[in-house]
Amino acid sequence: MKKVVVIGNGMVGYKFCEKLREKATPSEIEITVFGEEHIPAYDRVHLSEYFAEKSADSLVMAGMDWYKANEIDLRIGELVTSIDRQAKIVRTMHGQEASYDILVIATGSSAMIPPIQGVDKSGVFVYRTIEDLENIISYGARIKKASVLGGGLLGLEAAKALIDMGLEADVIEFAPRLMPRQLDDQGAQMLSEKLQALGIGIHLSKSTSVIKGNGKIDALEFSDGSILETDMLVISCGIVPRDELGRKAGLEVGPRGGLVVNDQMQTSDPDIYAIGEVALHNNQIYGLVAPGYNMAEVVVNQLTGDGVSKFAGNDMSTKLKLIGIDVASFGDAFGERTACLPIIYENKSGGCYKRINISSDGKKLLGGILVGDTSDYNMLCQVMQNGMALPPQAEDLILGSRGGDSPGGAIADLPDEAQICSCENVAKGAIVNAVKEQGLEDLGQVRACTKAGTGCGACSPMVADIFNETLKSMGKTVRKVLCEHFDYTRQELFDLIKVNGVKEYDELLDRFGNGDGCETCKPAVASMFASIWNDLITKQEVIQDTNDKFLANIQKGGSYSVIPRVPGGEITPEKLVVLGQVAKKYDLYVKITGGQRIDLLGAGIEQLPAIWEELIEAGFESGHAYGKALRTVKSCVGSAWCRYGLHDSVSFAIEVENRYKGLRAPHKIKGAVSGCRRECAEAQSKDFGIIATEKGWNLYVCGNGGANPQHAKLLATDIDSESCIRYLDRFLMFYIKTAEPLNRTSTWLNKMEGGLDYLRDVVINDSLGIGKQLEEEMELMVNTYKCEWKEVVNDPVHRSKFRHFINSDMPDPSQKFGLLRGQKIPVTEQK
Amino acid sequence: MIDTLELYKTVEYSKVKIWFQAGHVENFPINGGACISYGSLQIAVYNFARRNEWYATQNLCPHKMQMILSRGMIGSEGETPKVACPYHKKTFSLKTGENLNGTECNLATYPVKVENGYVYVGFEE
Missing domain, CATH: 3.50.50.60 (FAD/NAD(P)-binding domain)
Known part of the structure; x- marks a missing residue:
C-alpha cells in the first residue's frame, strides 16, 4: 500500500x-x-x-x-x-x-500585497479566503465608501461584492485599462463604461503611493498627487x-x-x-x-499506473459574468503570438464588443475577446481548439449568418475529441457514449455520470445540446412527462382523457397513473378536463389550485380579490356605481388593472359569495382573473370616437372576449384589439392581438409581457372579421391541445419545430387537416359556457364551503388590515 | 409572528391528553384539507381518503407565515404523503412535517383519530 x-x-x-x-x-x-x-x-x-x-x-x-x-x-x-x-x-x-x-x-x-506605505492600517484587506470576506463584511457594515486596488478578474469580483454590500465602490488599476491580461483597449473601454453606468468609479493608470489615515485608512494618495477618499481598501493585485x-x-x-x-x-x-x-x-x-x-x-x-500522462500547458480562456456584464477572453486574445487578421465588431449603444483573431491565411480561429454578449463563447472555443474550418465569411462567427444556413460550428459538426467541459476535461465523445451506452435519460444523469457541467457550469448549455442531439440521433425524443404520477406528456394525456371519456381525476389516476397525485398534476389535469368537457370546475374542488377552488385570487394575508368581467374595457356608469357601492359596503381596496378592469381586493373567504351575489344581480359575470383562462381582450377607443380609428375596435373586442370567456388553457390568455396602426391597445404584447388595417384586420399571435417580454408575430394580414374568428378558434384550440403545462403561447411557439411557418400552415392552410375539428371543439366550449360564480351563488351546498374554519363561523382571526392612502391593505407580519 | 410559530409543537400519539372533536367526517372534503379552530391554534386536518389516512398539521406555512395550509393540495412524493402550500408551493410531509422541497422548518403535526363518524385531533393541553 x-x-x-x-x-x-x-x-x-x-x-x-x-x-x-x-x-x-x-x-x-x-x-x-x-x-x-x-x-x-x-x-x-x-x-x-x-x-x-x-x-x-x-x-x-x-x-x-x-x-x-x-x-x-x-x-x-x-x-x-x-x-x-x-x-x-x-x-x-x-x-x-x-x-x-x-x-x-x-x-x-496568497494575495500579493504591494509595498505601499500604510498597507498595515486597519481597513485594508485582501480578497482571498472566506475569513477575508467575513472581515470585509464586518468592517464594511460601518462605512460608506470602499475601493479595490487592482482591476483584474478578481478585483472586479471584489468590487461586485462591495456593491452587493451596499457600498460605493471605486476600482484602481495601475495599467491603462481594466483586465489588462484578458482584454484589449477597446474591450476594456466598453467594460469600463458599463461599470461606470452602474455607479462604480474607475481610476486607470494610477499608482498608489500612500495609504493615508490615522491608524485606519481614510484616503489613498497616488503618485500623480491626486487623492481618493475611501473608508476601506481591498487589495487584489495578483497572486504569490x-x-x-x-x-x-x-x-x-x-x-x-x-x-x-x-x-x-x-x-x-x-x-x-x-x-x-x-x-x-x-x-x-x-x-x-x-x-x-x-x-x-x-x-x-x-x-495509478499510467505513467505517460503529461501536462501540456493549458489554455487561459475565461468567461465570466461581472456584475451582470458578460466578459470572455480566449486563445490568443490579443493576436500577438502569430500573424493574424482581427475582425472587430463594436456596438456602443448595445454595449457589445466582439473581436476574433483569424490566421493570416483566413483558415483558423486563433482567439478573441467578447464583452457584453458571450453567447458565442463556447462555440468559438470549440472552433479554435479543434482547428475547425471557418465559414466563408469569417465574420459570421460573431455576427451570425445573415441569410442562408447557420454559420459553422453546429454541435453535430464537433469532433468527438472536442473538449466540452474544461473543468472536468470531458470530451464530446464521452458524453455521447455515456448517453448511448448507459441509456441516460435526463441531464442530471449525464452530469452525475460524466461530471460534465459540474465545475463552473459554463458549458451546461452545450452539454444539454449534445444530450438532446444524441437522443435525436438514436431516434428518441425528449419526453416531458407531467410528473412522477403520470408517465405521459400533457398532449398524450389530453388525448387519453378525450378518447376514453375520463371526467374524474381519481379515475384518470387509477387507469393511467400511479401514486396519489400532487400539486403539479392535479391542476394540470383539472385544466385539461375544463378544456375538454367544460364542466364546472368547482365539482372537483380538491384538484384545483386555491384560486380556482374559491374562484378568486388569493392575496397576502389570506384574503381574496374580486375582478368581474368588463368585456373590451367598456362599462356603463350604472355598473361602475355598483362596483363602487359593493367596494364601500364590504370595505374593499380598489385598483384599476392592466387589462382594463376593476380589481376589488381584501375580501374574506366567507364574504365572496355575498359580494358576487350583488355583482351578478347587477349583470356582472366572473372575470376568470383567478384562472389559467382567457383574461381580457383590451381595446382602444376605436372608430366610434377616435379621429384616426379605422374600425370599431371596441365592438370587435367585446365580441371576441364574449366568445372566449371562461376558456381554460395551459396558461392565461390575453388579447387586444387596436383600431389603427397606432396600436393604443398594445395588441402586439398579447397572446393574440388584432390590429385594424385599411382592408380589414392583421392578426398577431404569441406575444406576451411579463418577465420575458416578446412581441407577437404576424400570422395573417388584411383578413375580415369572420376569418379572424376562425383563425383564432383554430389557433387557441391548437395551443390548448398541444402546449406543455404552464407554457404561455410565446413559449409554446418558441419550442415549436418549424416555428411560425408551421403554425401558419396548421392554422391557415390546414396542413394537418384538423381545422374543422378545432373549430368544432371551440364551438363546444362557446356553447357550454356558464358563469362559474352564478352557479356557486345559486347553490347552497357550494356556498357553504366558503368559510375559514369548519368548526366555527369566525373569520380568520390572524387576518389584519391597515390603511394606505385612505384604503385598507393587509398587514402581514414577517418572520 | 415568530411567537405564533412557537405555539405549534408536534404532539406524539402517546402524549395526547385531550382528544378534541373537530367535526363530522362529512365536513372534511375527500382528498382535501379543512381548517379547525382550537383555542388560539389553527389546525389543518387532511382527509386523505385515497390512502385511507387522516393527518393534521399547523395551518401556518412557515415560509411566509400565512394561515393557509388547509387550502393546499395534498398528494404524494414517492411513498410520502404531502401537502403543497398554495402560496409558493412549498411541500411538507404530512407524516413528519418536514419541508420536502426546501429548507423551511418542520410543520408541527398532530395525531388524528376517527370514531363513530367523528374526527378527533390530539393535543397535550
Whole structure:
C-alpha cells in the first residue's frame, strides 16, 4: 500500500483526492490531507456569492462526511511547517507528523500585497479566503465608501461584492485599462463604461503611493498627487505562489516564486509533486481552476499506473459574468503570438464588443475577446481548439449568418475529441457514449455520470445540446412527462382523457397513473378536463389550485380579490356605481388593472359569495382573473370616437372576449384589439392581438409581457372579421391541445419545430387537416359556457364551503388590515 | 409572528391528553384539507381518503407565515404523503412535517383519530 500525503485542501487539492479515490481504493492508496483553513475545501471561484447571503456551507466542495466515507484522513486547521525529505515525513505546527511515499503540494497562492506605505492600517484587506470576506463584511457594515486596488478578474469580483454590500465602490488599476491580461483597449473601454453606468468609479493608470489615515485608512494618495477618499481598501493585485514549504525543503524554485515542475508535475524531488497555483510549469503559474484540475489528473495517472500522462500547458480562456456584464477572453486574445487578421465588431449603444483573431491565411480561429454578449463563447472555443474550418465569411462567427444556413460550428459538426467541459476535461465523445451506452435519460444523469457541467457550469448549455442531439440521433425524443404520477406528456394525456371519456381525476389516476397525485398534476389535469368537457370546475374542488377552488385570487394575508368581467374595457356608469357601492359596503381596496378592469381586493373567504351575489344581480359575470383562462381582450377607443380609428375596435373586442370567456388553457390568455396602426391597445404584447388595417384586420399571435417580454408575430394580414374568428378558434384550440403545462403561447411557439411557418400552415392552410375539428371543439366550449360564480351563488351546498374554519363561523382571526392612502391593505407580519 | 410559530409543537400519539372533536367526517372534503379552530391554534386536518389516512398539521406555512395550509393540495412524493402550500408551493410531509422541497422548518403535526363518524385531533393541553 502506498501512502500519499496532500498538503493543501483547496479546490485543486480536493479535486486531486476525488480523482485519486475514483482510481484507487483505500487498501491500495492511503490518503492524508492537511488543510490550513478551518473548513474543508470550498469553491473560491464563486466566493463573491458568499455575499449574496450564501453560507459557507453552500460553497463547500464536499463535506466532512464525504472524506469520511472515502476513507480520506482530512486534518483541517493544521498548518504544515516542514518537510523532512530524508525521512519522508511532514510536520505541522501542532506537532503532528505523517510519513509519505508520495507527497503532493497543493498549497495554492496568497494575495500579493504591494509595498505601499500604510498597507498595515486597519481597513485594508485582501480578497482571498472566506475569513477575508467575513472581515470585509464586518468592517464594511460601518462605512460608506470602499475601493479595490487592482482591476483584474478578481478585483472586479471584489468590487461586485462591495456593491452587493451596499457600498460605493471605486476600482484602481495601475495599467491603462481594466483586465489588462484578458482584454484589449477597446474591450476594456466598453467594460469600463458599463461599470461606470452602474455607479462604480474607475481610476486607470494610477499608482498608489500612500495609504493615508490615522491608524485606519481614510484616503489613498497616488503618485500623480491626486487623492481618493475611501473608508476601506481591498487589495487584489495578483497572486504569490505559496512555495515557502518547498523552498525550505530545498526544492527548486522559480526566480519569481513557484515550485518548478516537469510535465509530470514532479518537483526537483521525484517523490514530491506540486499542482495548482503553487506549481511553475514552463515558467508559467496558472491562476485558474481548470488547469489546476488537469494537473491533478496528471498526477493521479502517474500514481495509478499510467505513467505517460503529461501536462501540456493549458489554455487561459475565461468567461465570466461581472456584475451582470458578460466578459470572455480566449486563445490568443490579443493576436500577438502569430500573424493574424482581427475582425472587430463594436456596438456602443448595445454595449457589445466582439473581436476574433483569424490566421493570416483566413483558415483558423486563433482567439478573441467578447464583452457584453458571450453567447458565442463556447462555440468559438470549440472552433479554435479543434482547428475547425471557418465559414466563408469569417465574420459570421460573431455576427451570425445573415441569410442562408447557420454559420459553422453546429454541435453535430464537433469532433468527438472536442473538449466540452474544461473543468472536468470531458470530451464530446464521452458524453455521447455515456448517453448511448448507459441509456441516460435526463441531464442530471449525464452530469452525475460524466461530471460534465459540474465545475463552473459554463458549458451546461452545450452539454444539454449534445444530450438532446444524441437522443435525436438514436431516434428518441425528449419526453416531458407531467410528473412522477403520470408517465405521459400533457398532449398524450389530453388525448387519453378525450378518447376514453375520463371526467374524474381519481379515475384518470387509477387507469393511467400511479401514486396519489400532487400539486403539479392535479391542476394540470383539472385544466385539461375544463378544456375538454367544460364542466364546472368547482365539482372537483380538491384538484384545483386555491384560486380556482374559491374562484378568486388569493392575496397576502389570506384574503381574496374580486375582478368581474368588463368585456373590451367598456362599462356603463350604472355598473361602475355598483362596483363602487359593493367596494364601500364590504370595505374593499380598489385598483384599476392592466387589462382594463376593476380589481376589488381584501375580501374574506366567507364574504365572496355575498359580494358576487350583488355583482351578478347587477349583470356582472366572473372575470376568470383567478384562472389559467382567457383574461381580457383590451381595446382602444376605436372608430366610434377616435379621429384616426379605422374600425370599431371596441365592438370587435367585446365580441371576441364574449366568445372566449371562461376558456381554460395551459396558461392565461390575453388579447387586444387596436383600431389603427397606432396600436393604443398594445395588441402586439398579447397572446393574440388584432390590429385594424385599411382592408380589414392583421392578426398577431404569441406575444406576451411579463418577465420575458416578446412581441407577437404576424400570422395573417388584411383578413375580415369572420376569418379572424376562425383563425383564432383554430389557433387557441391548437395551443390548448398541444402546449406543455404552464407554457404561455410565446413559449409554446418558441419550442415549436418549424416555428411560425408551421403554425401558419396548421392554422391557415390546414396542413394537418384538423381545422374543422378545432373549430368544432371551440364551438363546444362557446356553447357550454356558464358563469362559474352564478352557479356557486345559486347553490347552497357550494356556498357553504366558503368559510375559514369548519368548526366555527369566525373569520380568520390572524387576518389584519391597515390603511394606505385612505384604503385598507393587509398587514402581514414577517418572520 | 415568530411567537405564533412557537405555539405549534408536534404532539406524539402517546402524549395526547385531550382528544378534541373537530367535526363530522362529512365536513372534511375527500382528498382535501379543512381548517379547525382550537383555542388560539389553527389546525389543518387532511382527509386523505385515497390512502385511507387522516393527518393534521399547523395551518401556518412557515415560509411566509400565512394561515393557509388547509387550502393546499395534498398528494404524494414517492411513498410520502404531502401537502403543497398554495402560496409558493412549498411541500411538507404530512407524516413528519418536514419541508420536502426546501429548507423551511418542520410543520408541527398532530395525531388524528376517527370514531363513530367523528374526527378527533390530539393535543397535550
